[in-house]
Amino acid sequence: MGKRDKLEIMRDILKVIKENHGHIKMTPLLRKSNLSSKRFADYKEELLQKELIQEIEEKKRGKQILITTKGMEFLEKYRAIVNFVNEFDL
Amino acid sequence: MVVVENVLFPNTFGMELIYSFVIIVCSLLVYFSTKKMYEVSKYPGIRYFRMSFLFFAITYFFKSFISFLFLVFDIHEIIEFSALFFGVLTLFFFMYASTMAIFYLLYSVVWKNFKEKKFTIPLIHILVLIISAWSILVNEVRILLGFQVFIFLFIAVYNYLSLKKSKGTKKPGQLHAIYLFLFLFWMLNLADLLISGFDPILEILISMASIGLFLIILYKVVKNVGSS
Numbered sequence: 001m002g003k004r005d006k007l008e009i010m011r012d013i014l015k016v017i018k019e020n021h022g023h024i025k026m027t028p029l030l031r032k033s034n035l036s037s038k039r040f041a042d043y044k045e046e047l048l049q050k051e052l053i054q055e056i057e058e059k060k061r062g063k064q065i066l067i068t069t070k071g072m073e074f075l076e077k078y079r080a081i082v083n084f085v086n087e088f089d090l
Numbered sequence: 091m092v093v094v095e096n097v098l099f100p101n102t103f104g105m106e107l108i109y110s111f112v113i114i115v116c117s118l119l120v121y122f123s124t125k126k127m128y129e130v131s132k133y134p135g136i137r138y139f140r141m142s143f144l145f146f147a148i149t150y151f152f153k154s155f156i157s158f159l160f161l162v163f164d165i166h167e168i169i170e171f172s173a174l175f176f177g178v179l180t181l182f183f184f185m186y187a188s189t190m191a192i193f194y195l196l197y198s199v200v201w202k203n204f205k206e207k208k209f210t211i212p213l214i215h216i217l218v219l220i221i222s223a224w225s226i227l228v229n230e231v232r233i234l235l236g237f238q239v240f241i242f243l244f245i246a247v248y249n250y251l252s253l254k255k256s257k258g259t260k261k262p263g264q265l266h267a268i269y270l271f272l273f274l275f276w277m278l279n280l281a282d283l284l285i286s287g288f289d290p291i292l293e294i295l296i297s298m299a300s301i302g303l304f305l306i307i308l309y310k311v312v313k314n315v316g317s318s
Contacts, residue, residue, distance in 0.1 A: 007131070007133065049132075050131075050132045070129075070130060073126075073130045074130045074131060077126070077127060077130055077131075080127065080314055080315065081127055081130070081131050081133065081136075083314050084124070084127060084136070084311075084314040084315065085133065085135060085136070087265070087310055087313075087314055088135075088139055088198065088199075088265060088310070089199050089263070089265055089266075090133070090135025090136055090138070090139055090198050090199070
C-alpha cells in the first residue's frame with residue numbers, strides 16, 4: 001500500500017477519535033478503523049511517535065486514546081498535505 | 091575598488107549575485123513555507139523535498155561566494171582557486187551541498203519504492219563527503235560532475251521502471267520535466283563554474299532559465315501551502 005493511502009488511514013483514525021469527542025477506547029477505535037489488529041497496532045505506534053495521538057490510563061474508563069492539538073492540526077491541513085504530496089509526487 | 095565597481099555595475103559577478111540571491115530566497119521560501127506541513131505530518135517525502143531546497147540555498151550561497159573569491163583574488167581557473175585554503179574549503183562545501191540538493195530532490199520522488207534503512211541517508215552523506223573530498227584532492231572536478239550525473243541517471247531509470255511497473259496507472263507529469271530541466275541547467279552551471287567559463291550571454295540565459303524553474307516550483311509550493 002502506498003504512502004498516500006497511509007496518510008488517508010491516519011486521517012481516518014484521527015477523524016474517528018475527533019468525532020468521539022476527542023477520546024476513545026482502543027477496542028471501538030480498532031473496530032471503526034477497519035484495519036487488522038497488526039496494522040492497527042503499527043498505525044497506532046506511528047501516530048503516537050508523531051505525537052498526533054496520546055494514550056492515557058484512566059481509573060474509571062481504562063485505557064483511552066486522545067487526539068492531540070497536533071492531531072487536530074493534521075486533520076485541518078490534511079487536504080493541503082495530500083495536494084502537496086500529489087503535486088510533487090512525494 | 092575593483093570589487094565595489096564589479097558589484098555595482100552590471101557584469102558577470104553582479105549578475106551572479108542577483109541570480110544567486112533570487113534562488114536562495116526561492117529555496118528558503120520553499121523550505122520555511124513547508125515547515126508546518128512537515129511538522130504536522132512528519133511525512134518523509136516532504137522532509138526530503140525540504141532538505142533539497144535547504145541544500146540548494148546553501149549551494150547557491152557557496153556558488154556566489156566562490157565567484158566573489160574569484161573576483162577578489164583575480165582568479166580565472168578553478169585549479170588556481172584550489173591552491174587557497176578557504177578556496178578548497180568553500181569548494182568542498184559547495185560540492186557536498188550541491189550533490190545533496192540533487193540527491194534529495196530526486197530521492198523525494200522515488201523514496202517510496204526503496205526499502206530504506208536507518209543508515210541509508212547518513213551513508214549517502216558520508217559517500218558524498220568522500221567523493222567531494224576526493225574530487226578536490228586529485229584536482230579533478232569531473233569526478234563530482236560524473237557522480238551527480240550517475241545519481242540523476244540511476245534515479246531517472248529507477249523512476250522510469252517503477253512507472254512502467256505501475257502499468258500506466260501513474261504517468262510522468264509536468265514535474266518530471268521541471269526536475270529534468272532543473273538538473274540540466276544545474277549541470278551547465280557546474281560546468282560553467284568548475285570547468286570553463288561560458289560566454290556571458292549564455293551564462294545569463296542559463297541563470298534566467300534556472301530562476302524560472304525555481305520560481306515555477308515556488309509557485310506550486312505556495313499554491314498548495316496557501317490553501318492550508
